[in-house]
Amino acid sequence: MQTYCIVGPTASGKSAMALEIAEKIGGEIVSADSMQLYRTLDIGCAKPTKEEQRRVPHHLIDVLDIHEPCDIFRFLQLAEKALEDIRARGKVPVIAGGTGFYVKALLRGLDDLPGDRALREELEAEYAGEDGFSRLRERMKILDPGAFAKLSDCRRKLLRALEVRLVSGRSILDFQNGPRPLRFPVRAWSLVWPPELLRERIAQRTHAMLNAGWIDEAERTIAAGLLHTPTAHQALGYRLIGEHLAGNLSRAELEEKIIIATAQFARRQRTWFRHQHPEAAVLEMPQ
RNA sequence: AGGAGUGUAGCUCAGUUGGCCAGAGCAGCGGUCUCCAAAACCGCAGGUCGUGAGUUCGAGCCUCACCGCUCCUG
Numbered sequence: 001m002q003t004y005c006i007v008g009p010t011a012s013g014k015s016a017m018a019l020e021i022a023e024k025i026g027g028e029i030v031s032a033d034s035m036q037l038y039r040t041l042d043i044g045c046a047k048p049t050k051e052e053q054r055r056v057p058h059h060l061i062d063v064l065d066i067h068e069p070c071d072i073f074r075f076l077q078l079a080e081k082a083l084e085d086i087r088a089r090g091k092v093p094v095i096a097g098g099t100g101f102y103v104k105a106l107l108r109g110l111d112d113l114p115g116d117r118a119l120r121e122e123l124e125a126e127y128a129g130e131d132g133f134s135r136l137r138e139r140m141k142i143l144d145p146g147a148f149a150k151l152s153d154c155r156r157k158l159l160r161a162l163e164v165r166l167v168s169g170r171s172i173l174d175f176q177n178g179p180r181p182l183r184f185p186v187r188a189w190s191l192v193w194p195p196e197l198l199r200e201r202i203a204q205r206t207h208a209m210l211n212a213g214w215i216d217e218a219e220r221t222i223a224a225g226l227l228h229t230p231t232a233h234q235a236l237g238y239r240l241i242g243e244h245l246a247g248n249l250s251r252a253e254l255e256e257k258i259i260i261a262t263a264q265f266a267r268r269q270r271t272w273f274r275h276q277h278p279e280a281a282v283l284e285m286p287q
Numbered sequence: 288a289g290g291a292g293u294g295u296a297g298c299u300c301a302g303u304u305g306g307c308c309a310g311a312g313c314a315g316c317g318g319u320c321u322c323c324a325a326a327a328c329c330g331c332a333g334g335u336c337g338u339g340a341g342u343u344c345g346a347g348c349c350u351c352a353c354c355g356c357u358c359c360u361g
Contacts, residue, residue: 154328
């Protein structure tokens with residue numbers, strides 16, 4: 001049985017298209033969005049409305065508390081279960097999402113890299129200081145020159161490579177086997193907008209979200225500790241709204257900054273989808 | 288109208304006593320991506336230095352005129 005998949009940057013119209021397809025074929029939507037996973041991050045993450053969620057069953061929305069951490073494996077665990085359930089019911093999954101890394105991993109799986117959470121935290125602490133990064137680089141330079149050559153600029157990835165090296169005795173590069181095949185048949189589209197047009201949509205949506213109560217929502221979630229959560233704190237806009245509430249940003253400046261941050265995010269997504277999803281047919285938007 | 292000030296990348300500005308090819312931050316664009324991905328990281332482009340003339344071997348920096356903007360006084 002076929003599985004559908006729609007990817008695209010934020011504000012590109014994925015949700016609407018997924019809804020349309022799902023209704024037409026009697027499918028169920030699986031959100032592949034790192035932030036819609038979290039409860040109470042509603043307006044700010046442009047979640048489908050309750051009404052839309054009633055029209056078609058949605059999965060992986062509101063499944064985590066903001067204080068819970070999430071990473072690619074947690075997501076895969078949840079998403080694979082959702083796909084399994086949907087198929088068991090004889091329904092068609094319609095994956096829709098803007099978190100490219102998650103979508104790709106769901107479609108193709110990940111290589112089996114060794115890991116050790118506890119060790120990871122130790123290393124994180126060990127290389128935390130001012131000179132931590134240079135010490136990390138020095139160590140990797142001799143321990144795993146290959147990985148160092150490829151990752152030397154990125155602290156986070158170097159750290160992970162060191163973890164793999166220490167756990168397995170081998171380079172992280174040895175575990176990464178290039179492009180993986182799709183794990184199941186999929187019909188996929190990538191929504192592509194002219195940048196200026198998408199930016200305009202982002203601006204309009206941001207304005208509407210702010211007027212729809214996003215500021216109150218942010219105030220509540222910040223009071224609940226959002227800014228100190230392991231993963232959810234990354235959600236765009238909330239921190240800026242906090243600045244606004246603290247009087248450091250005017251309403252106009254707030255809106256402008258959110259639009260810029262969102263457009264920058266959309267650009268990164270654009271780059272990702274352009275290169276990482278050969279299975280997806282490009283759909284020029286609008287229409 | 289008179290006086291003072293100002294006019295350098297899309298924006299905010301640096302540019303020493305006139306002399307490397309005019310710089311930065313932000314924005315923009317491109318790229319990477321296998322346990323933080325709404326993240327992390329790498330790279331690129333862009334300026335008739337308001338306009339015109341003059342001084343000088345040489346002017347963004349000096350002189351003059353004009354234009355624009357700002358402030359002050361009437």
